[in-house]
Amino acid sequence: MTSTTTTPARRLGRRRAGVSEPGAGWALVFIAPAVIGLAALYLWPFLSTFVKSFQDVPAFGPATFVGAGNYTALLGDEEFWKAFGNSALYTAIILLGVPLAVVLAALVEQAGRGRAVYRVLFFLPVVTLPVAVGMVWRFIYNGDFGLLNTVLAWFGVHGQFWVADARFTIYAFGVVGIWMSLGINMIILGAGLQAVPKDLYEAASLDGAGRVRQFFHITVPLLTPSIFFVTILSVIGALQMFDLIFVMLRGVNNTALADSKTIVYLFYEKAFVQFDQGYGAAVAIVLLIVIMIATAVQFRLQRRWVFYG
Amino acid sequence: MTRKWTAAVALAAATAMLTACSGGGSGAASTEKVTLTYANWSEDQSPAMEQIAAEFEKANPDIDVRIQTLPWTEYWSTLQVGAAGGTAPDAFWMLADHFREYAKGGQLVDLTESVKSAGLDLGVYPKAVTDSYTYEGKVFALPKDFDTNGIWYNKALFDAAKVAYPDDSWTWQDVQDAAKKLTDKAKGVWGIAAPIDPQGGYYNTILQAGGQIIKPDGTASDFASPASVAGLKFWTDLQAAGVSPTLKQLSDTEAVSMFENQKVAMYFSGAYWAFRFHNNAGLKGKVDVAPLPQGVKRATVTSGIGNAGYAGSKHPEELKKFLAFLGGTKAAEIQAATGTVLPAYQGTQEPWLKAMPEFDLKVFIDAIDYSVPLPVAGNAAEWQGLAAQYLAPAWDGAKPVEQAAKEYQDAVDKVLAKR
Incomplete structure (x- = not known):
């Protein structure tokens, strides 16, 4: 290498490339696994999904470009809009779990010695396999022999077929979804709670504010950054719901399935049952856009209600 | 200069480690041992599949068969993605209602010649099942078992x-x-x-x-x-x-x-x-x-599972040999004796009947006479x-x-x- 002829400009160029920096070679070696992993597992699938969404992709064999054909088909597809509506309803139900998590997190925080026990109890569903959760709830919801209807019957209430009747399925999923996400939300909120200065509460009680008042005027405002974070995560997670349907409705002839599909279930069905991967990819891209819009809107709105100290 | 070399060597070493982790190191064995994978979706039947594989390996010491049991809920999506991406198992169970997509897509090994050279008579299987694994006159899977209704x-x-x-x-x-x-x-x-x-x-x-x-x-x-x-x-x-x-x-x-x-x-x-x-x-x-x-x-x-092979397999000859074995009497007898399924091979069903004498199971075999293949299109x-x-x-x-x-x-x- 002709090392002595480096002009400043050249040096600058090479530095920008970052290779001649001392130790840069090692840096490359060390970040390579992460970069390769990220590229192979996220970037490449995303790009190939994006490309496929403009193609007609048969189960096997070469794909052909069809322009925006998949997207126009999708926007005119009654099934897609139904799935979209189901996902939106499910997301709305899951959001009801956020205030619930705030209240419970605050209560658990005050539980004193039993705190650890409560945390474990609420966190267990989070670390349980969603498939196992789905199976258990399928039994709980069983119209004839389920636990829920047995309990309802004690109070003289005639139970329904919660996961075999399309009028109830999304709500039934919502209850399970809230139950599953409560634990993780409470952990995040609990961390936020611990950052609330204790002297604020002392000052408030000296001024005569009761527990409830303290909750609404100290805890909630100071917790808004955590609440915001939890809300963002909940919306994204809810829009991606798939496993519960897959486990709870895939009977031999579940008649509620047709009316209970979510966007991701529709994606699965198009791409892996009907072998229409182009259409499936378009569904996935539309979902990505929906999630991006939902998140952007929340970031815009947070200026009005999130309080950063 | 030296630094660059060290970096390059380290990178090479890292890559080597990665590949070593992911691959079954072929090693320096003098006679190359071929590994075939054989996928199914039944926990119940995988012991019988293991037995069949062991029996095959005994006769073919240079071939190693690995049984892969996938959950039913993931079987077809895994197979489809594998076939499209070139990583499908070598041999796998097939069903009539999925068969046509795979045959049409050129994903299955054509067994027409192997059947002839192995001296297999397709007449030993219920015709309705054989028919459902024939596409445009070519045989792409050999019947493993069959079922009729009662x-x-x-x-x-x-x-x-x-x-x-x-x-x-x-x-x-x-x-x-x-x-x-x-x-x-x-x-x-x-x-x-x-x-x-x-x-x-x-x-x-x-x-x-x-x-x-x-x-x-x-x-x-x-x-x-x-x-x-x-x-x-x-x-x-x-x-x-x-x-x-x-x-x-x-x-x-x-x-x-x-x-x-x-x-x-x-x-x-x-x-x-x-x-x-x-x-x-x-x-x-x-x-x-x-x-x-x-x-x-x-x-x-009537329908039955078929044993099919992946067209993209790296060992087509060994694969055909294995599939022919799966279609033969030995494999059928092992299945019958374990009582798990009704083997498709004619005359090997007796042990299955005897395994559960309390049921009038002959009903299912008699039904072959008036059976019609599961509709596929x-x-x-x-x-x-x-x-x-x-x-x-x-x-x-x-x-x-x-x-x-x-x-x-x-x-x-x-x-x-x-x-």
Whole structure:
């Protein structure tokens, strides 16, 4: 290498490339696994999904470009809009779990010695396999022999077929979804709670504010950054719901399935049952856009209600 | 300069480590040992598959067969992604309703020549099963097992209601009458399970009524013909009479579970339940099986798993050898002896019958004579997936059967018209 002829400009160029920096070679070696992993597992699938969404992709064999054909088909597809509506309803139900998590997190925080026990109890569903959760709830919801209807019957209430009747399925999923996400939300909120200065509460009680008042005027405002974070995560997670349907409705002839599909279930069905991967990819891209819009809107709105100290 | 070299060497070393982790190191063995993977979806049957693999390895010491058991819920998506991406297992189980997509897509090894050179006679398998794995005159999978349908019935419930057991003289009317007598609402017992079940249920009755499911050229379905409607009505009548659990009940608790829990007295289904009922202590001495009833004629659909090979396999010759072995008597005998399934190879079924002498299992073998292959056309998995949605209104009584059948037929035809 002709090392002595480096002009400043050249040096600058090479530095920008970052290779001649001392130790840069090692840096490359060390970040390579992460970069390769990220590229192979996220970037490449995303790009190939994006490309496929403009193609007609048969189960096997070469794909052909069809322009925006998949997207126009999708926007005119009654099934897609139904799935979209189901996902939106499910997301709305899951959001009801956020205030619930705030209240419970605050209560658990005050539980004193039993705190650890409560945390474990609420966190267990989070670390349980969603498939196992789905199976258990399928039994709980069983119209004839389920636990829920047995309990309802004690109070003289005639139970329904919660996961075999399309009028109830999304709500039934919502209850399970809230139950599953409560634990993780409470952990995040609990961390936020611990950052609330204790002297604020002392000052408030000296001024005569009761527990409830303290909750609404100290805890909630100071917790808004955590609440915001939890809300963002909940919306994204809810829009991606798939496993519960897959486990709870895939009977031999579940008649509620047709009316209970979510966007991701529709994606699965198009791409892996009907072998229409182009259409499936378009569904996935539309979902990505929906999630991006939902998140952007929340970031815009947070200026009005999130309080950063 | 030196630094660059160190970096390059380190990078090379890292890559080598990564590949070493991921691959089965082929090592420096003098005789290259070939590994074939063989995928299935049944925990129950994987011990038998292991035995078959071991038997094959004994005769072919240079081939190593690895059994891969996937959960049913992931089997087809895994296989499809694997086939498209070049990483599918070498040999795998195939089903008639998925077969055409794979054969059409050129994903399966053509076994026509291997059958000839191995001296295999396709006549030893039920014709209906062999036919369903033949595409454009070429054989792409060899039948592994088969199943036909019968009436599984609960003798204790029949005795309690003083109804004579079903036998081969039974007609449709006998089933309807018996179901009414067997139903005891107070005890929570129904005469029969009438789900929207194609293979065990309405395909058989459509054929028995003289109808057909798919028109012979495979371009259109025939659900709305008068005979087919009659075949569907067999089931909707049972629903209307209240002698079966409702669709919602059957969605929550599958028909087979209802039968096992002794909530229903009759259940039309396949030979594949024999092993499960045999192992259920609560049903001991209570269950038997009879032929399906006659409509205008006798009929049952039949299907079976086929053993197929991946066209992208790196070891096509060894793979063909293995598939031929899977289609032979040895593999069939191992399956029969373990009692798990009814092997497709003629004359090897005796041990299966003897493994569960309490059931009249010969019913399923006799049924081969009047069996019809499970209908396949286009993407069968897709249009069959629409059945529950379109036929439910007929089962619920919300729509006339004729109308629901017509709407389902139109939906199926739309799928068949694609591509």
